[in-house]
Amino acid sequence: MAYIPGGGAPAVGAAPMGSQYCVCKVELSVSGQNLLDRDVTSKSDPFCVLFTENNGRWIEYDRTETAINNLNPAFSKKFVLDYHFEEVQKLKFALFDQDKSSTQLDEHDFLGQFSCSLGTIVSSKKITRPLLLMNDKPAGKGLITIAAQELSDNRVITLSLAGRKLDKKDLFGKSDPFLEFYKPGHDGKWMLVHRTEVIKYTLDPVWKPFTVPLVSLCDGDMEKSIQVMCYDYDNDGGHDFIGEFQTSVSQMCEARNGVPLEFECINPKKQRKKKNYKNSGIIILRSCKINRDYSFxxxxxxxxxxxxxxxHEFAINFNPTNPFCSGVDGIAQAYSACLPHIRFYGPTNxxxxxxxxxxxxxxxxxxxxxxxxxxxxxxxxxxxxxxxxxxxxxxxxxxxxxxxxxxxxxxxxxxxxxxxxxxxxxxxxxxxxxxxxxxxxxxxxxxxxxxxxxxxxxxxxxxxxxxxxxxxxxxxxxxxxxxxx
Incomplete structure (x- = not known):
């Protein structure tokens, strides 16, 4: 039972616990195809905003990162929602071309939107639909693909990675390397799971540790193949490929005991052309930890x-030596008893x-x-x-x-x-x-x-x-x- 220091609080509604109120977490992955090109000298820089409906109003829930100069973006940022089987949870996915650093959406060019219920996505697992303009006309040939995955496994994996002697890709500098992690999708194609930050001007990057749900990375299957791609970042979106390798969570777990794990970063084209080719650098897995992602x-x-x-700062039960109320009933009783004996005042500190x-x-x-x-x-x-x-x-x-x-x-x-x-x-x-x-x-x-x-x-x-x-x-x-x- 919770005890309430300092007095009472208004009673609030709470849903009863039971099997009929089944809630699970769902992760949504979003990608776009053939988006409208709103930029004059380059391509659009799209990002996706997810809105949820509340009392007939659309409220922003979250937004993805921005994909620079890309009309076919695959966003690494995932949307995670609680799926309530007994509710119709209306969602709206809106895409914008980022023009300014402002968080105000009306300062960015609109690329199209798509609305549906969360249940529609969950039941289909993956849907592809046309994007519409505000007047419900097609947004060119623009499409949006949304894939759903239940996060029933609450384990998360934290990886810490670095690189050594990666290939130099910039003409007047070194490289700006970043990593992308992929898993096999249901359609047999590689599906983007995570993208690291870009480390500027180095062939020996050290990326920040990152944490992703284990079910996102490998569907909870420790032996499932994971493909890791290394790129050199370019401002125009045409990132240069450095190399790749494949691994699995079970293999990466060998780096858990303070012993780093090294992977050769291979560029297959270079490997075929050069007889003395060894690799395009080394990716070092410094640590791998698996923990549980506890919920509220x-x-x-x-x-x-x-x-x-x-x-304000007084005992609402008028007992400063024991200013505790037991549970919601105690809150309501103390609140009702005190109201006739107080008066409001200022200033508001x-x-x-x-x-x-x-x-x-x-x-x-x-x-x-x-x-x-x-x-x-x-x-x-x-x-x-x-x-x-x-x-x-x-x-x-x-x-x-x-x-x-x-x-x-x-x-x-x-x-x-x-x-x-x-x-x-x-x-x-x-x-x-x-x-x-x-x-x-x-x-x-x-x-x-x-x-x-x-x-x-x-x-x-x-x-x-x-x-x-x-x-x-x-x-x-x-x-x-x-x-x-």
Whole structure:
């Protein structure tokens, strides 16, 4: 049972647990073919945005990377969603040609879109459909292909790679190498799984470690072939091929015990032409680790308690020596009892209550276990009076097992609240220090006045599960009761 330091919180709807409420994670891979060319001197630079429908409105869910100068992109970024069998989950895939660094979609050229339900994709496993313009006319000969894979296996694999003496491909420099990982698809063709970052001006690159679901890399089959391609990056999208090799997860696992594994990077054309050809460089697998990718539910079932506080900084049960309420019923009772005895006042200072809850969260970190996570719920009708202090407090709190939910009530200007919500930018304190992660969720109540209470509850709690999981993963803390990978 969760205990609530500092008082109560509004009751929220929760779906009952049971086999009829079956949820699984689905990974969607997206590629495009014959996209419209919106650039004058080169080809389009497409990226894909996924929208989900909520109450008749399309809300951006996530977006892929940008494919430079490419009308037939295969995006390495995957969309991962919870698939609810009992719901019709409407999706819209929209492609844009990136023209500026802006995150505003109306500043990029539209290339076409396609809408369907998640169930349609899951049942077909892979679909290819024409892209449409806003007027529902064809977007030229543009097509979109979407492949679905269930992520029932929660193991993830983390790989750390480097290169040595790769071929020089640039005329006036060295190379700008990157790697691409492929697995065999259901149609027998190689399917892109992951693309590393580009390392500039070197023949001896060291790539950042990356983590992908094991089922994405090899369908959970440790013996399945994996093809690794090495390229030299070019700004115009015409990347130069350096070499390739094949391996498997079982082979890569030999690098788990601190002993690197080396693969010869082979260019078949060079190999056929040159008698003394050895290789086009060496790819070094420095480490390979397989772990479990725990979900929010894993942590809750593992014994993690969610500790809610409500602003402002007083014990809502009027018992400062024991400011705890037991469960949702205790919250509601304390809230109802206190309302007749309080009055609202200003100014609206957020930093004291943020720091107050942060002290609870800091104490919990001493246990080094995934047993407690703190959520501060702030209901406000005004702007923030201590913005600099609040920014600093939120940045410091981002290092702790803590989230902040702000519900704005009324018609005030809530721009400051939206600024704290780091969905589109990284929050910084007045000293320039970046937040370790996004922990603030802002919800304007006026947008939900005529909606069902479940809709408001869903919006208020939308980011909480991923924030909880993100913190415990960063600290390498598994659920208190879990099995090894």
């Amino acid at each position: 539910l894993d942590y809750i079932l593992g014994g993690c308690q969610l500790m809610f506080t409500v602003s 957020f930093s004291p209550i943020v720091n107050h809850v942060a002290r609870f969260a800091a104490q919990a970190t001493q246990q080094q276990t995934a047993t407690q996570y703190f959520i501060l719920l702030i209901i406000t009708d005004g702007v923030i009076s201590d913005m600099e202090e609040t920014r600093h407090a939120v940045v410091q709190a981002s290092k702790l097992p803590m989230s902040i939910i702000i519900v704005g009530v009324g018609n005030a200007d809530f721009a400051a609240m939206e600024f704290l919500d780091g969905d589109s930018r990284t929050l910084r304190s007045h000293t320039g220090e970046e937040a370790a992660r996004d922990i603030v969720q802002f919800v304007p109540f006026r947008e939900f006045c005529n909606a069902a209470k479940e809709t408001l509850a869903k919006a208020v709690l939308a980011e909480l599960p991923q924030q909880v999981v993100q913190y415990f993963k960063h600290k390498n803390l598994p659920p208190t009761s879990s099995e090894p990978a």
